Each structure stands twice: as C-alpha cells, then as structure tokens.
Amino acid sequence: MPAPSPLPTYLYKILPAAPPSPLPARLPLSDLDRNDGYIHLSTSEQVPGTADKFFGSVSELWLLKIKYEVLAAGTDGDGDVKSEDKAEVKWEEVGRGCFAHLYGGDLGKGNVESVVKAEKKGSWFESLSLEW
Template identity: 30%
Template sequence: MLKSLMGLFSKASSSAGASSSAPPTYVYKLVTHPTVNQRYAFPIPIPASHEFAISELDAKASGDGFIHLSMADQVQGTLERFFPQDQIVTLLKVDFGRLAGFKVVKWEKASNGQEYPHLYAVSLEGEYIDSFRELARGDEGRQPWAEVIEKARREGWLQH
C-alpha cells in the first residue's frame, strides 16, 4: 500500500512541479525559538503524538489551510524573509517520504517564483520529525543567516 502511495506521490510531485525529478528526503519547518516565544517550546525527545504550535505566518494562511515548509536550498531565503531580526530559530527536519505518504503536500509557487512544499493539514506532529537544530547567529545576532546555513550544510545536517 505504502509503495503504491509513494508511486502516486512521485507522479503527483512531478506534475505539480517539485524542484527536482525525485522527491526530497527532507523538508524543513522554521519555528520561532522558545526563548522568543514560549508557545513554541516542545518536549525533548519529541513524542510522536506531539503537535507543534502553528506559527503566526501559518495562522495567517489558515484560510488556505496549509503549513509552510521549505526545501534545504530554500531555508536561507525563508530565514532572511521571515526571521530577519531573530538571533536564534529552531529548524525541524521533516521526513518528507513519511509525511507525503500520510498527509497532503502540495508544491505551490510563491511570490518569488519558487515552488515551496505546503502541508495541507491542521498540524505537524512529532512522528514526522527526523531531528531538529537550533540555528543561532553569532556576533550578537549580526552574523548573516547565509553563514549559519552554510555551517549546517558543511556538517551534513541540512540535506535534500
């Protein structure tokens, strides 16, 4: 059953214009760090049943009913656009195959012309999270997000 669902996903993501011909292994969800807003705190280890708080951006899009996600190569732009003043954020690494096997993910074009994965669900649960990482800007928050992201790539954590 799962194999046939994944086959359907491969066809759907190709026709929906996913960034590459093969589906990604991971997509990412940027979350406000709990030191900025305690409502985004989550237990560690993350229980499979844990539901992550909906971000303000996702709440604004709630009329459309989706949660914003990013591909690995889109994380930097998302940080620069929506978290320009934050010194630290949490990045959730989401198992895309598992997520797409059980939830609706659509690839939709944003105002910048890029296609982003949008999770059409009421919530994102812990069972889909592979791991998470705190991304912190050094130099009292003046370090560019590009340098922080490059470090995560070099360390092999930020993957496609």
C-alpha cells in the same frame, strides 16, 4: 508548479523559538500557518533565504527536520496515516520559488525526525548548511 526534481529527502519548518521538549504529538500552529490554512515548509536550499527574509533580526532559529517521504505518505504529527482526510504535501508557486505546503495535517513527534538549533553568524545564508 511541479515539485523539484529530484525530490528532497528532507523538508524543514522554521521556528523562531524552541519547540517543547519532548515534542508533543501535535505542535501548535503559527499564526501565519493558521491564517493560511496550511503549514509552510522549505527545502534545505530555501531555508536560508526564508530565514533572512522573515527572521533576519533573530540570532537563533529552530528547524524541524522532516523526512519528505513521511509527509508525502500522509503521516500526521501523531504518527498515524489516516485513510480519510489524510495530510497532503502540495508544491505551490510563491513569489520566489516553489514551496512545500502541508494541508490537513500537523507536525509533531510522529513525523518530525529531529530538531536543529541554528545560530546566526552573519546572514542566515552564511550560517546554514542543511541536508537536502
């Protein structure tokens, strides 16, 4: 499935717990990401649904806000773009839509723009308003 048009300015990684502060060059992978072989990412429109589906029972989430163009350029968590084996964003069909997956790279201080703490008030759909 093709990438959304227009492409998002930001992608988000949902975390159920606060990441280390300051962010390291390489954040540890979640069990799901390690098992699937890529890092699961969401657009601003997808975050509330993903949060409700997978994190519905928690009252706080942390979101890594990542500029799409930084990931699309192959920027790894340490901020470097490798000439070989560079990280790649692929848009792939998943049951309820087309999601961004990061292959061959890590998230960290070199490609995460900011960390956003979100508190649930009602559902995540009611609680989140993120920048596209």
